[in-house]
Amino acid sequence: MIFRKQQTPQPAPVEAKPARPGSKGRPTRTRKEAEAARRRPLVVDNRKEARKRDRERRAAANREAQQALLTGDERKMPLQHRGPERRLVRDLVDSRRNIAEYFLPFALVVMLVVLIVPLLRPQLLNVMSTVVVVVLWGGMLLCVVDGFLLRRVLRLALIERYGEVERGLVGYGIMRQIQIRRFRLPRPVIAHGQEPR
Incomplete structure (x- = not known):
């Protein structure tokens, strides 16, 4: 007597429902799953890997800040270059011909x-x-005299526009005056003789 294996009928393939427009295509995570995904240890297991990640993050931030100094994007510049007062100081220095910027090459x-x-x-x-x-x-004597004249110009302009002179702004302008115009960072955005913004 030969027994023939009875074949079970195969279920018909279920057609996948088409995703609704704008849907994720997957169920929403539970709160427990979302919290577990966000959880990180306070002390990392692999310190070498963590240091490497921090180094890469700092390098990316430095590259972004350097690019901002070249393009003039004030939102991403280092803090010492941000703000309308510092922009005014930069523009005042860049709008005049400073003796110091010519003295160094000379x-x-x-x-x-x-x-x-x-x-x-x-x-x-x-x-x-x-x-x-x-x-x-x-x-050098001419540079010092020019620095005193610039100091006076900066103080008067800052008082006129903002009512006070924030500490360090005049020094910021004098340090910019000493640099050769081509190598100044942030890059000058106005030409010699042009009115500051």
């Missing part, structure tokens, strides 16, 4: 001349040293 040229000329004409060594001292000290 001083470098003078130093190179002092190094080269005595090699070609040793008899001019004494004359060149005197000229260098006079030129460099005279240039």
Whole structure:
């Protein structure tokens, strides 16, 4: 007698319901599942990995801040460059021709001349040293006088527009005045002689 295995009828394939427009396509998590997904240990297990993540996060933030300094996006700039008062100081410095921004390249040229000329004409060594001292000290004196004039301009403009001078703003402007215009950060947004915003 041969027994034939009785075949059970296979259920018909269930057609997947089409997702409603705008739906997630999955059920909403329970509160317990959501809390478990957010839970992180206070002390991480792998400190090396945590340090690496922190380093990468800091590097990304630094890159973003550097890009903001180049593009002028004030929301992402470092804190020392944010605010309307600092923008006014930057614009006032950038709108005028400062002696210090021209003095640094000029001083470098003078130093190179002092190094080269005595090699070609040793008899001019004494004359060149005197000229260098006079030129460099005279240039530094002009920079200091220009700094005092800028200080006065900044104080008057800040008092006129904001009623007071926040501590550190004038120093911020003088430090910007010393830098060569091409290398200033944040980048200048107004041309020489243009009215500050």
